[in-house]
Amino acid sequence: MPTATKAARSRSTGSALPRYLLRRLGTSIVLLFGVTLVTFVLTALVPGDPIAAALGEGAIQNEATVEAYRERYGMDRSLPERYLLYLLALVQGDLGTSIRTSRPVLEELSTALPATVEVAFAAIVVSLAVALVLGTIAACRAGKVSDQVVRVVSLVGLSVPTFWLAIMVYRLFFMQLGWAPGSGRLSPALNPPPRITGLYLVDFALDGDPVGFIDAAAHLVLPVVVLSLFTIGLLTRFIRSSVLEVLSTDYVRAARAKGLSSRRVIVGYLLRGASLPILTMVGVAFGALLSGTVLVEAVFAWPGLGTYAYYAAINLDLPAVMGVGLVVGVIYVVINLVVDLLYGVLDPRVRLG
Amino acid sequence: MSAQVSRMSRAADARVSRRSKRRLPAAWRSPLALVGIVIAGAWFLAAILAPWIAPYDPLAQGLPRLTPPGEYSVLGTDVLGRDALSRLLHGARVTIPLAGVLVVCAMVLGTIIGAVAGYIGGWVDEVLGRLTDLFMAFPTVILAMVIAAALGPSLYNAVLAGIVVTWPMYARVTRSLVMSLRSQNFVIASRLLGYSPWRSMGTDILPNVMGPVLVLASLEVGTAILLLTGLSFLGLGAQPPTAEWGSMISGAMQNIDAWWLGVFPGLAILTVVMAFNFIGDSLRDVLDPLSSAERQGAGSAVGPTTVNADEGDPSAAVPSEPTEQEAPR
Amino acid sequence: MSTVLSLTDLAVELGPKTARRQVVRGVTLDLVAGQIQGLAGESGSGKTVTAMAVLGLLPGSATVSGSVRMGTTELTTLRKRELNRVRGRRIAMIFQDPSASLHPQLSIGAQLTDHVRHHLGMKRKEARGRAAELLDRVKVPDPESALNRYPHQFSGGQRQRIAIAMALACEPEVLLADEPTTALDVTVQAGILHLLRDLVDERNLAVLLVTHDLGVMSAVADDVAVMRHGRLVESGARRQMFTDPQHPYTRQLLEAMPDAQESEIL
Numbered sequence: 001m002p003t004a005t006k007a008a009r010s011r012s013t014g015s016a017l018p019r020y021l022l023r024r025l026g027t028s029i030v031l032l033f034g035v036t037l038v039t040f041v042l043t044a045l046v047p048g049d050p051i052a053a054a055l056g057e058g059a060i061q062n063e064a065t066v067e068a069y070r071e072r073y074g075m076d077r078s079l080p081e082r083y084l085l086y087l088l089a090l091v092q093g094d095l096g097t098s099i100r101t102s103r104p105v106l107e108e109l110s111t112a113l114p115a116t117v118e119v120a121f122a123a124i125v126v127s128l129a130v131a132l133v134l135g136t137i138a139a140c141r142a143g144k145v146s147d148q149v150v151r152v153v154s155l156v157g158l159s160v161p162t163f164w165l166a167i168m169v170y171r172l173f174f175m176q177l178g179w180a181p182g183s184g185r186l187s188p189a190l191n192p193p194p195r196i197t198g199l200y201l202v203d204f205a206l207d208g209d210p211v212g213f214i215d216a217a218a219h220l221v222l223p224v225v226v227l228s229l230f231t232i233g234l235l236t237r238f239i240r241s242s243v244l245e246v247l248s249t250d251y252v253r254a255a256r257a258k259g260l261s262s263r264r265v266i267v268g269y270l271l272r273g274a275s276l277p278i279l280t281m282v283g284v285a286f287g288a289l290l291s292g293t294v295l296v297e298a299v300f301a302w303p304g305l306g307t308y309a310y311y312a313a314i315n316l317d318l319p320a321v322m323g324v325g326l327v328v329g330v331i332y333v334v335i336n337l338v339v340d341l342l343y344g345v346l347d348p349r350v351r352l353g
Numbered sequence: 354m355s356a357q358v359s360r361m362s363r364a365a366d367a368r369v370s371r372r373s374k375r376r377l378p379a380a381w382r383s384p385l386a387l388v389g390i391v392i393a394g395a396w397f398l399a400a401i402l403a404p405w406i407a408p409y410d411p412l413a414q415g416l417p418r419l420t421p422p423g424e425y426s427v428l429g430t431d432v433l434g435r436d437a438l439s440r441l442l443h444g445a446r447v448t449i450p451l452a453g454v455l456v457v458c459a460m461v462l463g464t465i466i467g468a469v470a471g472y473i474g475g476w477v478d479e480v481l482g483r484l485t486d487l488f489m490a491f492p493t494v495i496l497a498m499v500i501a502a503a504l505g506p507s508l509y510n511a512v513l514a515g516i517v518v519t520w521p522m523y524a525r526v527t528r529s530l531v532m533s534l535r536s537q538n539f540v541i542a543s544r545l546l547g548y549s550p551w552r553s554m555g556t557d558i559l560p561n562v563m564g565p566v567l568v569l570a571s572l573e574v575g576t577a578i579l580l581l582t583g584l585s586f587l588g589l590g591a592q593p594p595t596a597e598w599g600s601m602i603s604g605a606m607q608n609i610d611a612w613w614l615g616v617f618p619g620l621a622i623l624t625v626v627m628a629f630n631f632i633g634d635s636l637r638d639v640l641d642p643l644s645s646a647e648r649q650g651a652g653s654a655v656g657p658t659t660v661n662a663d664e665g666d667p668s669a670a671v672p673s674e675p676t677e678q679e680a681p682r
Numbered sequence: 683m684s685t686v687l688s689l690t691d692l693a694v695e696l697g698p699k700t701a702r703r704q705v706v707r708g709v710t711l712d713l714v715a716g717q718i719q720g721l722a723g724e725s726g727s728g729k730t731v732t733a734m735a736v737l738g739l740l741p742g743s744a745t746v747s748g749s750v751r752m753g754t755t756e757l758t759t760l761r762k763r764e765l766n767r768v769r770g771r772r773i774a775m776i777f778q779d780p781s782a783s784l785h786p787q788l789s790i791g792a793q794l795t796d797h798v799r800h801h802l803g804m805k806r807k808e809a810r811g812r813a814a815e816l817l818d819r820v821k822v823p824d825p826e827s828a829l830n831r832y833p834h835q836f837s838g839g840q841r842q843r844i845a846i847a848m849a850l851a852c853e854p855e856v857l858l859a860d861e862p863t864t865a866l867d868v869t870v871q872a873g874i875l876h877l878l879r880d881l882v883d884e885r886n887l888a889v890l891l892v893t894h895d896l897g898v899m900s901a902v903a904d905d906v907a908v909m910r911h912g913r914l915v916e917s918g919a920r921r922q923m924f925t926d927p928q929h930p931y932t933r934q935l936l937e938a939m940p941d942a943q944e945s946e947i948l
Contacts, residue, residue: 034487043503152385155634159627161579163586164602164619171609250782257737258797258848259769262762268796272787291492295583299606309495310587313502321499325491332490347787348832 028333039325096319105323114198116304120289122224127231135239157233162292166226166299181219183301223300227292231285238281246273275346283339389631400445407439411596422613429613440596447597452577455515460570463523471531485521493518501589511590515580530562572633575626686888687713687856691748705731707912713888720903721892728912729892733858771801774849778861780841784833791829798851816847839870857889875902896939908932
């Protein structure tokens with residue numbers, strides 16, 4: 001999240017929040033434009049034939065069908081023309097129609113995205129909680145056995161192939177032990193909650209349905225555990241070095257000299273001091289999580305963005321792929337924005353200027 | 354999985370230091386590195402010797418199907434009656450070299466782009482910087498997946514996709530290193546003496562960039578293996594009947610009761626990646642004494658003697674990625 | 683004249699196993715209520731480590747031997763929980779650089795009240811009232827609003843005043859001041875030293891003033907001890923030390939200091 005403090009600094013030099021947001025909006029639009037362009041070029045200039053992928057062996061022989069298809073998806077036009085048409089539709093909120101499912105891409109994304117956000121958000125919360133504990137222990141006991149253990153554990157966490165771990169826990173905890181539900185977001189017997197946010201946990205809670213809430217939470221457990229492992233490794237190592245840096249500051253020594261309990265010193269002074277870099281890293285970790293979801297969703301039949309991206313990609317479903325690229329870009333922009341705004345909350349030097 | 358940024362941050366931490374070059378052998382003395390070297394060495398041997406030590410042809414289907422480990426073969430047989438152990442050993446011949454190719458290509462590409470951006474600066478830097486940002490906005494696996502799918506599923510296309518998604522971090526690290534080095538007095542002096550930009554690049558700058566970049570690369574081998582096996586798992590890399598770990602795990606998913614088919618390829622990936630991560634992490638410790646555990650030790654001389662001590666540490670301006678924004682621009 | 687804190691034969695070893703060094707060797711000092719005990723010496727002489735050792739603030743790898751006694755309590759062997767009841771409550775400390783010793787992300791009010799609430803069990807409001815009084819006493823302008831502000835909004839001198847207020851918040855008997863004026867402008871130094879002297883007289887504080895600056899020393903200390911290579915080479919009343927130094931090292935230091943006699947500000 002490289003622009004975090006730069007933007008923060010510009011705020012502290014006197015410009016107000018609205019001006020910052022406006023500038024942010026500008027760079028975001030440029031970035032999103034770039035993202036659509038890259039996605040478009042990648043998918044349009046490559047040898048694969050989406051029509052063939054969509055129609056299958058039989059229909060591809062029929063020239064009329066192929067022509068109709070080409071026309072329907074605008075593939076009879078030149079590339080720049082197609083890109084402009086796409087952008088034009090995009091400005092009007094139209095992401096096109098999926099070749100594979102013949103449904104509007106926007107509609108499909110709006111159900112896939114919350115599924116992924118739910119699992120990724122839960123995973124980031126779990127990872128951060130675990131990593132804060134492990135990283136702080138490692139830093140406070142730097143060089144000791146516990147530090148070495150944490151180091152090895154986090155390196156191993158970074159080395160586990162996520163998709164393999166997903167299969168392993170699926171086999172063990174679902175098939176063998178039956179401790180956790182295996183796949184999907186909900187047991188087949190239950191109906192999804194009335195859609196408010198698209199996040200099942202939130203919607204069930206708003207709906208006041210404890211049964212659904214517990215079931216949805218249970219379905220989250222395995223994917224979240226699998227996804228968290230990698231980010232735990234990532235964040236633990238980073239938190240260790242950030243905390244280590246703060247540990248040698250005078251203000252932590254001063255807090256200890258005040259006779260505060262270790263817990264107060266660690267939470268109130270140490271972690272607060274390390275919070276800014278950690279926050280930035282959490283943003284980065286969230287991006288890494290999105291990558292992980294593609295593989296994990298495949299195992300747990302989780303109807304999220306990863307699964308959607310996978311089917312879009314293997315079917316060369318261009319509108320869908322473009323949609324995924326756009327959503328991913330938007331997520332990136334939003335994470336940056338949230339990190340920046342939280343910087344302002346956590347650091348008075350940014351807030352008050 | 355991607356972790357591209359994480360690896361980058363770790364390597365960016367690594368400081369340039371002549372002294373640390375002399376101290377390099379210290380890395381091999383750390384127990385972590387030793388474990389890594391032993392495991393990685395074992396897998397290298399397995400890869401080289403696979404044709405001789407594997408009990409069967411990895412593609413031969415002559416054995417009874419889906420037998421558990423021990424009955425006909427050490428690690429059992431798969432659904433087509435192939436020997437799992439032989440496939441596992443031959444898998445090392447596929448993934449490890451390709452991951453190496455991926456990392457080397459991405460490193461060369463990224464370093465060149467980063468060096469050009471950092472050295473020339475101005476609008477060239479601006480354009481290349483935006484391009485780098487753009488590629489980093491995509492989650493690695495999603496971008497690689499789209500590329501691999503578009504190019505058509507094959508191992509080589511997976512490697513190509515991997516290169517496309519991983520070069521930006523080398524570019525970033527190199528760019529910031531080059532930019533800070535460029536303003537060092539000893540570089541300016543050599544330019545004032547009339548040496549060409551090429552010479553100053555070759556003799557003053559690149560040697561000092563190589564350390565951190567190589568550390569980054571060593572950490573990236575693991576990520577590359579995870580990416581390639583992941584793509585193969587999704588069917589976008591190795592195609593049947595190639596004996597490749599990712600696709601072996603994918604095949605195991607269809608026969609989930611035959612636990613041995615999934616467990617061992619996964620352990621293979623895990624151990625190889627772990628070995629490279631251990632080695633890379635120990636290397637970084639040596640190149641970057643500040644991050645190592647002893648830094649707490651009573652203000653012992655932790656500051657690395659730099660290329661040019663009185664000019665200050667050229668790497669001091671090298672951002673560790675997440676805090677990059679702190680560095681004045 | 684009553685001794686509040688006595689260091690006897692204090693010794694400290696620091697460093698990694700392979701390069702263990704004795705940084706403080708056999709230091710014996712008494713801090714007396716209402717008096718400022720100066721501890722002078724060049725950097726690396728072990729004076730700061732001595733102050734840190736009193737409060738047990740050294741890294742876990744340090745070994746401290748000898749005794750630090752406060753009344754009937756031996757501090758070097760106290761367990762952490764008991765030590766925490768002494769820290770901040772009976773012995774407080776101020777550090778060299780107030781911009782580093784105040785937490786940049788916490789309001790002045792929070793930093794001035796958290797230990798008061800912790801040690802004295804005060805309610806938030808009560809503690810803030812006391813904090814405002816203290817800020818007023820150390821001459822920070824507009825104390826009420828200062829509580830809601832953050833360290834970066836104050837000047838260096840004001841920050842050190844705030845740090846002093848923070849140290850005095852629980853009315854400690856002993857104050858350890860580690861180079862309290864070194865990081866400040868010369869013009870600001872005098873003000874801080876004046877304040878320190880006033881507070882000592884007013885509250886009958888026993889102060890250990892660690893500094894390398896003999897000017898500061900001659901300005902406010904009642905007694906002066908000189909440290910070198912971890913040992914005390916000489917100690918005694920200030921006037922005697924400055925007019926008739928016994929140890930050659932003290933003489934050297936004095937000669938190196940321009941106008942030692944004239945720099946007295948009191």
